[in-house]
Amino acid sequence: MNGRVFVIGLGLIGGSLALCIKKAHKEAAIIGFDINREQARLAKMLGVIDEAAENIPEGAKDADLIIISAPVNDTKSIIQALSKLTLKPEVIVTDTGSTKGTIVETADSLKKEGITFIGGHPMAGSHKSGVSAAKEILFENAFYLLTPDEGAAPSKVEELKGWLSGTNAKFLTIAPQNHDYLTGIVSHFPHIIAASIVRQTEKLSATEQLIPRLAAGGFRDITRIASSSPKMWKDILLHNREVLIDLLNQWQKEMNGVKELLESGNGEEIFDYFSQAKQFRDGLPQKEKGAIPSFYDLYVDVPDYPGVVSEITGYLAQEKISITNIRILETREDINGVLVISFQTEEDRQRAEKCILSYTSFGTSNGS
Structure with a gap:
């Protein structure tokens, strides 16, 4: 495939997608834009993009594919801005956000202009950030969720998969609401739990000075996702709050059940509780990449x-x-x-x- 690809947001994800497209489609021109001019300059110097656009209208006007790789709130603003531009009628617009419901709703403004929007969420990440950490292999064997609305032509979904073939990812097509429910369970909710464990430990450490020293090793490992970007997770939680409120209500019931086990002192039931958890956890795929980046x-x-x-x-x-x-x-x-x-x-x-x-x-x- 040839044509012009415009990547908005040249961080780890946007940069890695640009590299994947360059690898698979050597005739394509990769244009990039980042609000941080230094990131854009670095992306061009590293060969991640072919040229840097001065602004979004300049990069978008002749694009065949537009990839928005930005925080959720920024993505919504960018979509609204794109809907006011004169774009190529056959262009595909996609994003890489962790929530989909509100983004797909916002993309109705593009749909009204006859522009195809297909939500996307590559489930991959890294310990590092920024375009300098971008890699062609970042998405290899990872799940890449696509969330087209009901009116999107299947041929357009296949075209987008063709553009993204260099990721070597596993594409799954699901409804936006189903996406937010599933990622809420296996990604967003665990981040809340990890942060809450750390917060509780921090409070207890005010009276127990040995806690920070003892909370190394395994404690750091099981809570390491709590070190993720606070700004990013604020936006994700707000955009997926209804799903997460429901999951938190279920979690409270789960914890009340554990409390009752302890109050009853029933050793057999406590054993069964941990045994069932172990069986399910041990049965999870070991080699596949999931919603939370592997360590x-x-x-x-x-x-x-x-x-x-x-x-x-x-x-x-x-x-x-x-x-x-x-x-x-x-x-x-x-x-x-x-x-x-x-x-x-x-x-x-x-x-x-x-x-x-x-x-x-x-x-x-x-x-x-």
Whole structure:
């Protein structure tokens, strides 16, 4: 496919989509715009886009595909602005937002102008942000949800899939309201729970000074999604609040049930509660990417001696294996510490484990 693709928002997602389209459609011209001019300049310098537009009207006027990769509230404003422009009649407009109901409603303004809008949500992310973190492989094997309205032509949906074929993602087409319900369950709601656990722990730490020290390791791991962007999650929660209020009501009933188990002191029922949770969790797919970006962590047992961290990272550098994060869980004299190294993909994690085992006698695990 050839033509002009206009990407609005040159962060991790927008930049990665641009790279995927360039890879699959070498004849296409990729135009980019970002409200942060430095991001746009960097995107062009890195070859993510072919040229940077000065503004949205300039980039949109001759585009065959327009991708809006911006926060939800900004996306709504951009859609309204696009509906007032003279666009190519056959253009497809899509977005990458985490909520769909209000965005698809806003896109009625495009529909009235005869413009096709197809909501999109690539379920992928990274520890890093910005266009410098953009990668062609970001969406590989991830679910990519498309939410066309009832009036969208099936041929247009297939055309959009063609443009996005370089993502190597798994496309699913669902209704906007179904999208918000499903992502509310498996993505938005868990972020609320993680944040609430951290908030409660913070309050309790006011009288128990050991809590911050003890809340390392596993506690940090099970609550790490609470470190996500507060601004982004404010917008997501407000746009999906009806679904989340319903889920919170169900959660309160669930917690009341747990409270009753504790009050009754029935050990058998408590065992069954955890057993059923374990069975369902253990039955979830291990290799597939889901609604929450996976953390590809490798745990390395390392002795406490000077230079051990640089030794490990040096081996990885020799094999040209990139890491996204590194931290130490525990280091005490004469006792092994645990080095936690995060990677972009499962493949990188497996390569890293093989590399470390080939160079050292350190123990490793994936922590799952």
